[in-house]
Amino acid sequence: METEVLYSNFKSEEYFINMGPQHPATHGVLRLLLTIDGEIIKKVEPDLGYIHRSIEKMCERDSYQQIVHLTDRMDYLSANINNEAVCLAVENALQLEIPERVKVIRTIIGELTRIASHCLWWGVMGMDVGALTTYFYGFRDREMINDIMEETCGARLTMNYNVPGGLMLDIHPNFVNRVKEFVAHFKTKLPEYDRLLTGNVIFQKRTVGVGVLSREDAISFGASGPVGRASGYSCDVRKHHPYSAYDRVTFEEALRTEGDTYARYLVRIQEMWESLSIVEQLIDNIPEGEHRVATNAVIKLPKGEYYQKVETARGELGVYIISTGTKNPYRLKFRSPGFSNLSLLNHIAVGGKIGDLVATMATLDLVIPDIDR
Amino acid sequence: MSYFSDIYKGIKTLLTGMSVTGKYFVTSRKGAITQQYPDNRDTLQMFERFRGEVIMPHTDDNEHRCTGCQKCEIACPNGTIEIIWDRGIDEATGKKKKKIDQFVYHLSMCTMCGLCIDVCPHDAIKWGQNFENSVYDRSTLTRVLNKPGSTLMQGVED
Numbered sequence: 249m250e251t252e253v254l255y256s257n258f259k260s261e262e263y264f265i266n267m268g269p270q271h272p273a274t275h276g277v278l279r280l281l282l283t284i285d286g287e288i289i290k291k292v293e294p295d296l297g298y299i300h301r302s303i304e305k306m307c308e309r310d311s312y313q314q315i316v317h318l319t320d321r322m323d324y325l326s327a328n329i330n331n332e333a334v335c336l337a338v339e340n341a342l343q344l345e346i347p348e349r350v351k352v353i354r355t356i357i358g359e360l361t362r363i364a365s366h367c368l369w370w371g372v373m374g375m376d377v378g379a380l381t382t383y384f385y386g387f388r389d390r391e392m393i394n395d396i397m398e399e400t401c402g403a404r405l406t407m408n409y410n411v412p413g414g415l416m417l418d419i420h421p422n423f424v425n426r427v428k429e430f431v432a433h434f435k436t437k438l439p440e441y442d443r444l445l446t447g448n449v450i451f452q453k454r455t456v457g458v459g460v461l462s463r464e465d466a467i468s469f470g471a472s473g474p475v476g477r478a479s480g481y482s483c484d485v486r487k488h489h490p491y492s493a494y495d496r497v498t499f500e501e502a503l504r505t506e507g508d509t510y511a512r513y514l515v516r517i518q519e520m521w522e523s524l525s526i527v528e529q530l531i532d533n534i535p536e537g538e539h540r541v542a543t544n545a546v547i548k549l550p551k552g553e554y555y556q557k558v559e560t561a562r563g564e565l566g567v568y569i570i571s572t573g574t575k576n577p578y579r580l581k582f583r584s585p586g587f588s589n590l591s592l593l594n595h596i597a598v599g600g601k602i603g604d605l606v607a608t609m610a611t612l613d614l615v616i617p618d619i620d621r
Numbered sequence: 622m623s624y625f626s627d628i629y630k631g632i633k634t635l636l637t638g639m640s641v642t643g644k645y646f647v648t649s650r651k652g653a654i655t656q657q658y659p660d661n662r663d664t665l666q667m668f669e670r671f672r673g674e675v676i677m678p679h680t681d682d683n684e685h686r687c688t689g690c691q692k693c694e695i696a697c698p699n700g701t702i703e704i705i706w707d708r709g710i711d712e713a714t715g716k717k718k719k720k721i722d723q724f725v726y727h728l729s730m731c732t733m734c735g736l737c738i739d740v741c742p743h744d745a746i747k748w749g750q751n752f753e754n755s756v757y758d759r760s761t762l763t764r765v766l767n768k769p770g771s772t773l774m775q776g777v778e779d
Contacts, residue, residue, distance in 0.1 A: 310698055317698060381638075406734075443638070
């Protein structure tokens with residue numbers, strides 16, 4: 249009789265717990281409302297809005313040159329690619345002819361940004377699954393890119409280097425040498441990444457088969473970037489809708505079919521190799537010419553709707569501008585990759601453990617200001 | 622059996638990882654990238670394009686190059702720059718002429734986007750290298766960039 253009473257005390261029941269907004273594994277102010285049963289996750293509900301700055305509304309107030317610097321603050325790890333997206337949208341609307349030099353430099357800096365972003369992600373990914381060493385190694389290599397950015401653009405994170413019509417300044421004389429130095433350096437360090445983390449048994453046990461996303465679900469949830477490509481969904485904007493100088497370089501689209509956390513990890517590692525190869529192809533033959541085309545001091549887009557998408561380090565960033573012919577956009581909408589990738593978190597995390605949720609979130613590579621804007 | 626093979630694999634990958642970290646442990650002096658920041662302030666050199674704060678260079682004769690055209694004020698997305706201008710008498714022609722009274726720069730609102738310096742037609746303002754801007758009172762971050770009694774350099778507007 250007593251045994252039965254004891255058992256009823258330990259009845260399984262669901263309960264609710266907050267993860268965030270001040271949780272180190274959410275990489276920012278993301279709050280997840282978890283419904284859990286023991287350690288099994290029943291439901292994940294993201295709660296957004298903690299870092300909402302109404303960037304889209306501020307864009308309606310600003311001129312087209314001023315909008316660019318706001319996009320630095322969305323996905324700050326691929327700031328330069330965000331800038332490029334707005335500039336391309338404005339340039340396409342104005343039907344400006346952009347010099348080849350600008351296109352090539354934009355591509356090189358975009359790929360360097362991607363490597364820097366993936367370096368940070370790799371370090372943080374290791375830290376999330378309990379390997380602190382990777383954090384320092386990832387940041388060491390990112391530091392070199394940050395120095396290149398600082399020398400050429402003037403800032404390390406929020407560069408604001410692109411302007412509608414080209415680049416704010418020409419590249420620094422040291423730029424080419426420094427990039428070559430970095431490529432040579434990073435080629436010796438990437439195999440080290442594999443030795444340190446990829447082949448590690450503990451890491452593989454934490455990631456293989458965790459958070460599986462099928463190809464159909466990836467498409468229906470609007471996944472893009474490495475998350476979509478790890479599920480076998482070929483969605484690389486650089487490949488399918490080339491912009492800037494991506495049509496003249498050869499690179500492989502990193503594709504895997506497993507769709508689990510480990511596949512997303514491997515896709516990003518392969519992307520770093522591909523980015524290195526793109527930089528190598530372009531760095532030796534940057535065309536001579538102007539670094540900027542003169543535009544009107546007050547840019548007025550013709551009446552109409554314009555859309556431009558680019559591939560950031562996280563996936564597809566879309567910029568949708570509605571213009572009524574004035575100096576400000578009537579409406580500007582950003583289709584951010586992080587928001588779509590977060591939406592599938594509930595789908596892939598349910599049924600797993602809390603520890604798996606941390607590993608899954610790490611490979612979704614969420615940047616919260618990008619989600620909230 | 623998998624129990625023992627797991628232990629073997631675990632130790633093997635542990636040693637593989639340790640060989641990477643061990644290499645850096647032995648050769649740490651060569652690859653160190655960290656800077657001893659407050660101690661190296663005397664020798665610390667920022668990059669020439671580094672965006673620390675907006676400054677207005679003055680010559681030894683206390684002359685600046687700002688004509689008060691207010692293009693930077695219009696270009697600024699945040700209202701960081703505020704130009705208080707006046708009409709002075711041009712000594713050469715004797716006519717009234719626009720001149721700056723105070724070039725107010727609110728550093729606390731500045732996002733270092735560089736649009737003001739990009740748009741300035743006379744190179745009157747440029748980037749300063751100072752980045753140590755922490756203060757106890759936010760109001761001290763509002764600065765007047767033109768020095769007291771400074772005048773416009775001759776020939777800037779031509």
